[in-house]
Amino acid sequence: MSSRDRLGWGPFFEQQTGGSRDLAFARVVEGQRGAYRVAGDVDGWVEVSGRFRHDAATSVDFPAVGDWVGVRESVIHRRLDRKSTVARAAAGRATEQQVLAANVDTIFLVTALTRDLNPRRLERYLTLVWDAGAVPVVVLNKADLSTDPESERKALGIRLPFVDVVTVSAIRDDGLDALAPYLHPAQTVALLGSSGVGKSTIVNRLLRQDLFRIAGLDTDGKGRHTTTARHLVEITGGALLIDTPGMRELQPWGDESSVAGAFDDIATLAASCRFGDCAHDGEPGCAVAEAVADGRLDADRLSNYRHLLREAAFEDRKRDKAAAANAKRRLKQVGQAMKALYRDRDRS
Numbered sequence: 106m107s108s109r110d111r112l113g114w115g116p117f118f119e120q121q122t123g124g125s126r127d128l129a130f131a132r133v134v135e136g137q138r139g140a141y142r143v144a145g146d147v148d149g150w151v152e153v154s155g156r157f158r159h160d161a162a163t164s165v166d167f168p169a170v171g172d173w174v175g176v177r178e179s180v181i182h183r184r185l186d187r188k189s190t191v192a193r194a195a196a197g198r199a200t201e202q203q204v205l206a207a208n209v210d211t212i213f214l215v216t217a218l219t220r221d222l223n224p225r226r227l228e229r230y231l232t233l234v235w236d237a238g239a240v241p242v243v244v245l246n247k248a249d250l251s252t253d254p255e256s257e258r259k260a261l262g263i264r265l266p267f268v269d270v271v272t273v274s275a276i277r278d279d280g281l282d283a284l285a286p287y288l289h290p291a292q293t294v295a296l297l298g299s300s301g302v303g304k305s306t307i308v309n310r311l312l313r314q315d316l317f318r319i320a321g322l323d324t325d326g327k328g329r330h331t332t333t334a335r336h337l338v339e340i341t342g343g344a345l346l347i348d349t350p351g352m353r354e355l356q357p358w359g360d361e362s363s364v365a366g367a368f369d370d371i372a373t374l375a376a377s378c379r380f381g382d383c384a385h386d387g388e389p390g391c392a393v394a395e396a397v398a399d400g401r402l403d404a405d406r407l408s409n410y411r412h413l414l415r416e417a418a419f420e421d422r423k424r425d426k427a428a429a430a431n432a433k434r435r436l437k438q439v440g441q442a443m444k445a446l447y448r449d450r451d452r453s
């Protein structure tokens with residue numbers, strides 16, 4: 106395999122090169138204030154060209170970890186279009202996005218099995234992942250701090266249908282085998298989640314070496330903020346992992362349909378409502394209300410869904426149509442990816 110292929114190159118990127126011979130293509134594996142470390146046809150630290158900087162309208166246009174870039178003489182001249190984008194609203198600036206990782210296939214949504222576990226927050230993260238064009242896997246870490254991790258996993262599985270939920274204890278190196286089905290060669294997996302849940306510890310375990318600095322061992326389940334930059338690393342077996350700094354603030358950056366995606370169970374019920382545009386708010390013949398009444402659907406979950414819908418609709422109005430169309434296109438890719446994933450799983 107060529108170094109590009111090992112790093113996740115494929116037809117999607119190949120066709121964007123237009124047979125270009127004057128540029129070397131490489132993937133951004135680390136980014137730090139204007140300097141980027143790349144690997145591929147060329148390896149090392151590079152910068153964007155003056156022209157690139159000039160043409161970039163917003164921070165989203167700049168390379169992010171996971172991006173493929175065209176390089177000549179240690180200068181980035183081009184960034185190839187992204188297959189998927191993990192972004193969140195930049196802190197304090199609701200209409201500007203911050204790209205956390207690019208060209209990601211799978212996202213490990215990491216949370217800790219402590220009192221910190223918050224299904225509502227997970228649903229918000231899920232919205233972000235679906236919008237990104239990646240497949241989410243919920244990883245419940247710190248199983249050693251729970252008296253009954255298995256029943257916590259089951260309960261969450263019921264609350265979050267259509268998503269795999271895996272329990273691990275990174276510190277005890279326990280249960281990490283369960284992550285193997287998502288760690289294929291040249292597949293990119295990003296780890297997202299609040300600070301201190303153990304993302305870097307998981308990456309280190311999978312790497313079998315202490316590459317990332319981790320806060321001192323904790324016994325109370327509370328973490329400290331350690332990771333400050335994003336990195337992409339290759340683990341034994343060939344999967345590519347992107348560790349990210351913990352998120353303190355997370356606003357869903359999605360359109361209404363991505364919210365619907367994270368609530369497939371409600372969407373399925375809604376298909377049986379009498380009215381096609383039912384708002385599930387007291388209309389006659391509402392299948393969603395019926396499900397809440399007879400306990401098949403959590404009332405909490407319905408109100409969370411409504412809340413996210415309103416929020417997404419608000420975000421939508423703030424953005425232009427092109428961005429919305431883009432999000433829809435990405436969402437379609439997710440749907441296809443999800444279907445492919447389920448199909449493969451059914452076969453094995």
Ligand SMILES: Nc1nc2c(ncn2[C@@H]2O[C@H](COP(=O)(O)OP(=O)(O)OP(=O)(O)O)[C@@H](O)[C@H]2O)c(=O)[nH]1
Nearest residue numbers: 247275276300301302303304305306330331332351
């Ligand atoms: N008890 C327990 N502690 C863990 C486990 N995994 C990680 N930790 C501890 O949790 C703390 C935070 O771990 P990190 O890996 O630095 O967390 P992180 O998610 O990378 O945090 P940020 O980089 O700040 O986003 C450290 O003290 C780890 O030792 C686990 O499975 N069980």
Ligand SMILES: [Mg+2]
Nearest residue numbers: 304305331332
């Ligand atoms: Mg970390």
Ligand SMILES: [Zn+2]
Nearest residue numbers: 378383385391
């Ligand atoms: Zn209804």
